[in-house]
Amino acid sequence: MKKFDMTKDAGKISELHAGEFVLLSGTVYTARDCAHKRLHALLAEKKPLPFEPEGAAIYYAGPCPAPEGKACGSCGPTTAARVDVFTPELLDAGVKFMVGKGERSDEVARAAVKNGCVYFAAVGGAGALYGNAVKKCELVAFPDLLSEAIYRFEIEDFPVFVAIDAHGGNIYKR
Amino acid sequence: MENMREIDTKEIGGKLYAMILKAGRNLTPSCVAALQAAKQKESRPLCKTALGVCLENGKIAARENMPVCQDTGLAVVILEIGQNVRLTGAPLADEVNAAVRRAYQDGCFRKSCCDPLTRENTGDNTPAVLYTELTAGDGVKISFLPKGFGSENMSRIFMLTPARGTEGILESIEETVRLAGGRPCPPVYVGVGIGGTFDKCAYLAKKALLRPVGEHHPRADVADIEKKALERVNALRIGAQGFGGDVTALGVSCEIAPTHIAGLPVAVNVQCHCVRCEEERL
Known part of the structure; x- marks a missing residue:
């Protein structure tokens, strides 16, 4: 089974190819619809983002509350397409990895190639499995958004598919 | 009022509370069987792998007492109430919402209910989407569906x-x-x-x-x-x-x-x- 660590293997992005099944590890920042709107506003005002975008990974997800003894509650991917309009500028700002579910717009696919980024498709609905693979969870920004706030996760062996690779490969285009 | 069966709405709420926790953490047996059959039948490897992840997820949710999916939905409740039932106690909707509030809190379910215009989260996943039907007899059938x-x-x-x-x-x-x-x-x-x-x-x-x-x-x-x-x-x-x-x-x-x-x-x-x-x- 191929493994990929977004923090340690950042130099190996070009070795990822659409259709590959990988176990993904490393640091990700959660962000859904509302958080993206706010990131967009910060970029527009040329203000710093609540996390360093260079080399960062964004996970389109909003977790359930953590039960006792766990870092995180159930937390599968949400539909990535809803934030497509905000994605190219984030990739231009340095974000390298995206994890979510479902197709992306052509603009996102083009921005991924331009910036050498990868979009991983996690399995929608598998919330317990992914939540269980979150080993650390820390609130980073926008606590008023509750489950839609930005959290920093340390994830371990997320089963995901390389959906859009840095070479223009795309599993949704057949 | 003769031949009427009295049921306290608290009893309905209590039953519903347990149902919500169970539903959120478990795929239905028929769903598991259908997913297994789908995995068997599927010829495309990517899909077969994904179906395997779905089945594994169901097992983890049940074992770890975690919601199957983080979208624990709006709480859809259907009550089919026999016309020979006389409901007693607190208002029915209050007991139903109390059960939703408690179960979503205790089960670490996500609260996904918000005002449609301000988008402000109601904070406890209430109100439930509650339907009631009057039926024959003196029983109450409770159905619960967390709708993502x-x-x-x-x-x-x-x-x-x-x-x-x-x-x-x-x-x-x-x-x-x-x-x-x-x-x-x-x-x-x-x-x-x-x-x-x-x-x-x-x-x-x-x-x-x-x-x-x-x-x-x-x-x-x-x-x-x-x-x-x-x-x-x-x-x-x-x-x-x-x-x-x-x-x-x-x-x-x-x-x-x-x-x-x-x-x-x-x-x-x-x-x-x-x-x-x-x-x-x-």
Whole structure:
């Protein structure tokens, strides 16, 4: 089974190819619809983002509350397409990895190639499995958004598919 | 008041509380069986792998007492109350909402309910979407369905002309699933309401999702629509997670009601592969 660590293997992005099944590890920042709107506003005002975008990974997800003894509650991917309009500028700002579910717009696919980024498709609905693979969870920004706030996760062996690779490969285009 | 059975609404709330926790953490047995069959049958490796992840997720959720999916939905509650029941205690809706509030809190379920305009979260997943029906007898049937919105958003209503007939119904189902693509977390379970009014057929479509996956309507012509619709939907080759495989839907379930001579309402309610619901009787 191929493994990929977004923090340690950042130099190996070009070795990822659409259709590959990988176990993904490393640091990700959660962000859904509302958080993206706010990131967009910060970029527009040329203000710093609540996390360093260079080399960062964004996970389109909003977790359930953590039960006792766990870092995180159930937390599968949400539909990535809803934030497509905000994605190219984030990739231009340095974000390298995206994890979510479902197709992306052509603009996102083009921005991924331009910036050498990868979009991983996690399995929608598998919330317990992914939540269980979150080993650390820390609130980073926008606590008023509750489950839609930005959290920093340390994830371990997320089963995901390389959906859009840095070479223009795309599993949704057949 | 003779021959009336008294039931305290607290009893309904207590039962519902347990049902919510169980439903959120467990795929229904018929859903697990359908996912297993789909994995067996699937010829596209990407989809087969994804279906394996879905099944593994179901096991982890049950074992770790975690919600199957982080979208624990809006709380849809259907109470079928016998007309020989006299409800006592606090107002019914209050007890239902108290059960939702407590279960979503205790179960570490996500609170996904918000004001439609300000988008402010209500904070406790209330109010429930509560339907009550009066039925014969002196029992209460409680149904609970946590409805996630990735799939709910893909649902549609068609006001067909009677001339469209069965073919129109099949086309409506196919079109809904085709336009949804990979977004509702396929393989989906499709609930279809046929007949009634604009609102009634939507309610029937929701109720159709309560039927175990793979079971057919008792009326042969309705069961025939279910079978034909499933074939057509699977021929779309959307596949698990939209990866383009053989199994796009786990099943199609239809409920019908008489309608107006001038119309043929059809509602298609899409459910993701995490079919979660509970039914209990008091």
